[in-house]
Amino acid sequence: MTNRVLIITADSMDAEALKKVLVHTRNNEFILEWVTHLSEGINRLREGGIDAIIVDLALPDSQGIDTFDRLFAAAPHTPIMTLSAADDETLTTASVQHGAQGYLSKSNLDNTLVPQSLHNLIQRKAVEETYFLEKARAEITLNSISDAVIGTDMAGNVDYLNVAAESMTGWSREAARGRPIGEVMRIIDGDTRESKPNPIELVLKNNTSMALTAGTVLLHRDGREAAIEDSVAPIHDWDGKITGAVIVFHDITNTQAMALKMAHLAQHDYLTNLPNRVLLNDRVAQAISLAKRRGTHLAVLFLDLDNFKQVNDSLGHATGDKLLQSVAARLSACVRHSDTVSRQGGDEFVVLVTEDKFAEKAALVAANKIHTAMAEPHIVDGNELHVTTSIGISVYPADGQDAETLIKNADTAMYSAKEQGRNNTQYFKNDMNVRMFERQAMEAHLRRALKQQEFFLQYQPTINLQTGAITGAEALLRWNHPEWGLVLPGRFLPVAESCHLMVPIGRWVLREACTQGKSWQEAGLTLTSISVNISASEFCYKDFVEGVRTILSETGLDPCCLQLELTESVLMRDVESSAEILQQLKNIGVQLAVDDFGAGFSSLRYISRFPIDVLKIDTLFVHDISSAKGNGILASAVIAMATSLKQLVVAEGVEDQVQRAFLKVQRCDEGQGYLFSRPLGAEPFTSLLAEGLSKTIVPEERLPSTNYHWFEGEIV
DSSP: OOEEEEEEOSOHHHHHHHHHHHHTOTTOOEEEEEESSHHHHHHHHHHOOOOEEEEESEETTEETHHHHHHHHHHOTTSOEEEEEOTTOHHHHHHHHHHTOOEEEEGGGTTOTHHHHHHHHHHHHHHHHHHHHHHHHHHHHHHHHSSSEEEEEETTSBEEEEOHHHHHHHSOOHHHHTTSBHHHHSEEEETTTOOBOOOHHHHHHHHOOOEEOOTTEEEEOTTSOEEEEEEEEEEEEOTTSOEEEEEEEEEEOHHHHHHHHHHHHHHHBOTTTOOBOHHHHHHHHHHHHHHHHHHTOEEEEEEEEEETHHHHHHHHOHHHHHHHHHHHHHHHHHHSOTTSEEEEEETTEEEEEEEEETTHHHHHHHHHHHHHHHHHSOEEETTEEEOOEEEEEEEEETTTOSSHHHHHHHHHHHHHHHHHTTSSOEEEOOTHHHHHHHHHHHHHHHHHHHHHHTOEEEEEEEEEETTTOOEEEEEEEEEEEETTTEEEOHHHHHHHHHHTTOHHHHHHHHHHHHHHHHHHHHHTTOOOSEEEEEOOHHHHHSTTHHHHHHHHHHHHOOOGGGEEEEEEHHHHHTSHHHHHHHHHHHHHHTOEEEEEEETSSOOOHHHHTTSOOOEEEEOHHHHHHHSSSSOOOHHHHHHHHHHHHTTOEEEEEOOOSHHHHHHHHHTTOOEEESTTTOOOBOHHHHHHHHHHOGGGOOOOSSOOOSOOBOTTTOOBO
């Protein structure tokens, strides 16, 4: 490798001597450049490419040590050798002290050792530069990592901290240098809060690597704490002798917090923060083990919110989530601290009443508290929401020996509470399993019935009480099961409601009724309206109005010929929302009727707010007309009120001439019931329309003397 050497001297003889001894080296190692003034030399250095400098400190434009200082300032990283006269020992020494790498005696410039000295000087400088770069790289690397690094000498005194270590300990490198590691890096046991010896002390003693024990906490200089993990290793020289130690550690506070959070989320419901199914099963299993040892009992309560789906469908899932959070808070307030409230998912909750000699009684007390608490309204985003709950109870050891069986049997009892009218509590009984099996079978058959078109409609006419003419028809759902035969709504609709089939069944009914109504119109058979009952699930469904519009469009039925019947209870669940939906339906052009009017809890003030066309008097009021103690006062009042609101009045369940005559005198507009006709299939009803009531066709399907709305099994 060729090295370029800059010679700065005004003495031509010295320059020539240097050229002679350097140029003719064996490998032509040096290329020489010669200038006579310091200023020329500095200018040349600015151009770069100089590997070494030989300078005479006595120059025309600079003298003495100042010459060296100026040159060194211009090229601080280029090795410099000075030319020294025999009597310049003081100046030579000063130049070395100021940074010169060596000197050449002017009297020995022709010495063959001069090239070797210059070669060694350049090589040493190259090694120093490499070392500097490696050290700088290591320093940058250590300061770039997030792990803290502290080095010590053999006495355990700090000699190095990277930036992360400065931040975590609160000590700067300068302040920490020379201080004991135990002072700079204070650590304690996270559980006992007692001081712990620094592992560096053990590493220096045993000359072996090691790690910190779990639960170590680092104390910052200002008192802050951080959980840490680390490793410690000894430092050896090239002879393998230990010269110190280095400890590398990092903050795991956030990692530990995240691990705890993940563990919590794995066992708790994200929405309510209640224990989830996994944690509940574990707690029930532990409670059973404890109760078994102590000879005590425990109880499991399975809760399901009544009609919660309607809140989701009408107000959205965000409101439903907030309602669930409110319910969770109330449930937690109803039980003891030793009990567990868990969310199973959806609107289902489970309460574990822990071991007690009187678990049955404690469970009933808890259930009553829950019913009382749930009776109060929930205020969510300005909405006053009312929800009740059905509760099933199972008791250990009578109703199950393990967590799975106890929870399953409590669930079965809960469904029994649903069947008993909701908002009540039922203890598990063995015969409930039979009913549960039947219910599950019913659900499976219902799903098949929709796919295989096992449902059909019958139609019952409404009659003008003054003229006797048929004015409309009410569509009533029936199920022709291939094995069970005719199944009435009162048997299968509660199951359809609980397994969320009401919306698809309701849409099928609406489409089928509209299709049939259009067929009668095309046949020239006139009907003022064809009415369809709308369940609560349908009415609250988010796409209900659009679904009605689509079905009318696809079937071609004139909207004014469709009458949608809703009960008071459906409309009064959320008056504001109901009014909005009803107005959207009126904008389509359909007729709206309140079914079973008088049986609910609506008031004239609320009814007058709704765009209602028809009021259908509840069957009980009509039956009261001809009963032994009845006088028809309630029916008269409803008729008078409807008349004042300019609404059409229809009396349901008319079964005898006494009732008909009374209603006619009271100016009731229309009637419906077995006095006029039983529900008929589409074909016989077509004949009825064509021939009139005098030739009513009695259907082949013989039904009981009571009829049911398709959507809720209530008596018509």
